[in-house]
Amino acid sequence: MSIDDLDSEFELDLRLTEENLDELYDNAPCGYCSCLPDGTLVKLNQTLLTWLGYSRQELVARRCLQDLLTVGARLHYETYCAPLLLLQDQVREISYQLQCRDGRRLAVLLNANLRRDARGEPLVVRVTLFDITDRRKYEQELLRAKAEAEAQRELLTVKNAELLRINAELDNFVYTASHDLKQPASNMVGLFEELKRTATFHDPDAAGMMNMFEEALRQILSTIEGMTDVVQLQRQPDQGPEDAIDLHSFTQDIVRSLQAAATADFVLDFAAVPTLRLPRTSLHSILYNLLSNALKYAQPGRRPRVLVSTTLTTGGPVLLVRDNGRGIDLHRHGEEVFQLFRRFHPEVDGSGMGLYLVRRLVQQAGGRAEVDSVVGEGTTFRLYFPEA
Known part of the structure; x- marks a missing residue:
C-alpha cells in the first residue's frame, strides 16, 4: 500500500467521525428535554417525542415536564425532585412513569441537572430519561418469583409441621400398640410352652402344626420388638455421648x-x-x-x-x-x-x-x-x- 493510499484511508476515517450534533441529540437512544425552573418545556429530542406520541409544537412552551408524568410521579417530582434540584443542582436515577398520549405508561429513569446564570439564579433544567420497561418487567418478575417462593416456603412450613404432628401421632400409636401387644404375645408363648409340656396329641399332623404355631409366635414377638426399637430410635435421635x-x-x-x-x-x-x-x-x-x-x-x-x-x-x-x-x-x-x-x-x-x-x-x-x-x-x- 502506498503512502497516498494510507493518507486517503486516514482521511476517510476522519470523515466517518464527523457527526451532526443536532442529529445525535435528536436520535439518541435516550430521551432528552430542557425546561425552565417551573417545568415549562423548551426543548425535546425526537426520541422522547416518539416515546410520548406528541409533536414538538404540542409540547414546547405549552406543557410542563410535570404534565408528562403520571399523577403519582408528578406528586413525587414536585415535592421531592424539584426541591432537591434547587438544593444540590442535580438528581440521579429516579424511577418515574411517563403518561403517553395514547394512554400508555412508560417506565423511565430520570437524571436531571440544574444550570444557573451568572448571578446564581436557576436558569434551565436539563433532563435525561432512560427507557427501563424491560428492566421493570424483569424486576416485577423477580418480585413475583420471590412472592411465590415465600408462599411456597410458608406452605412447606405448614405441611412440614403437619407431617411432624402426624409422625408423632403415628409413633405414639405404634409404640402404644407394640407395648400393649407384647405382654399378651409373651403370655401366649408361655401358655403354648405349658400346652406342649402337658398336653398329648394323637393326631399325626399335630407336631407339624405345633411347630408352625410356635414359629408364628416367635415371628410376632420379633416384629413387636422391632417396632418398639424403631419408635425408640425415632424418639431418641441422640444416642448419648x-x-x-x-x-x-x-x-x-x-x-x-x-x-x-x-x-x-x-x-x-x-x-x-x-x-x-x-x-x-x-x-x-x-x-x-x-x-x-x-x-x-x-x-x-x-x-x-x-x-x-x-x-x-x-x-x-x-x-x-x-x-x-x-x-x-x-x-x-x-x-x-x-x-x-x-x-x-x-x-x-x-x-x-x-x-x-x-x-x-x-x-x-x-x-x-x-x-x-x-x-x-x-x-x-x-x-x-x-x-x-
Whole structure:
C-alpha cells in the first residue's frame, strides 16, 4: 500500500467521525428535554417525542415536564425532585412513569441537572430519561418469583409441621400398640410352652402344626420388638455421648454374644482405623444387626466367613462388613434394602427392621450406608462416617 493510499484511508476515517450534533441529540437512544425552573418545556429530542406520541409544537412552551408524568410521579417530582434540584443542582436515577398520549405508561429513569446564570439564579433544567420497561418487567418478575417462593416456603412450613404432628401421632400409636401387644404375645408363648409340656396329641399332623404355631409366635414377638426399637430410635435421635471406641475389643464382645458365632469364622482388621467416635449404643446396634444377619443368612452347606474391617478415605473412616452368605438380588431389590419391613429371604426368620435401623443410626451420625451383593456369593456393607 502506498503512502497516498494510507493518507486517503486516514482521511476517510476522519470523515466517518464527523457527526451532526443536532442529529445525535435528536436520535439518541435516550430521551432528552430542557425546561425552565417551573417545568415549562423548551426543548425535546425526537426520541422522547416518539416515546410520548406528541409533536414538538404540542409540547414546547405549552406543557410542563410535570404534565408528562403520571399523577403519582408528578406528586413525587414536585415535592421531592424539584426541591432537591434547587438544593444540590442535580438528581440521579429516579424511577418515574411517563403518561403517553395514547394512554400508555412508560417506565423511565430520570437524571436531571440544574444550570444557573451568572448571578446564581436557576436558569434551565436539563433532563435525561432512560427507557427501563424491560428492566421493570424483569424486576416485577423477580418480585413475583420471590412472592411465590415465600408462599411456597410458608406452605412447606405448614405441611412440614403437619407431617411432624402426624409422625408423632403415628409413633405414639405404634409404640402404644407394640407395648400393649407384647405382654399378651409373651403370655401366649408361655401358655403354648405349658400346652406342649402337658398336653398329648394323637393326631399325626399335630407336631407339624405345633411347630408352625410356635414359629408364628416367635415371628410376632420379633416384629413387636422391632417396632418398639424403631419408635425408640425415632424418639431418641441422640444416642448419648460419642466415645472413641476401640473397634477390635468392642467387636469381639459382640461376636462372643452371638449364639451361632462358634460355627463361623470372623476376621477382624481395624489397622487402618482402630477407633471410631460414636455413641456406644449406636455402634453396638449397627454391628450386632450386621453380624447377626451375616450368620442368619449364611449360604447352606458353606461355613460362614465374616470380615469386619475399616479403611480411611478423604471423606473420613469407612466400616466394612463382608460375608459369604446368600446375597441379595440388587437388580430386583436394590431400592428396598434399607427400607422398613423388607425381607429378601422369606425362608429365614426375620422382622425386616435390622437394616433400616442400621441406616438410620449411620445417618444420625452424619454418614451414609451402601451395599454390594451377589446372589450366592455374599454381601458387603460399607458404612461411611464423617471425619472426626
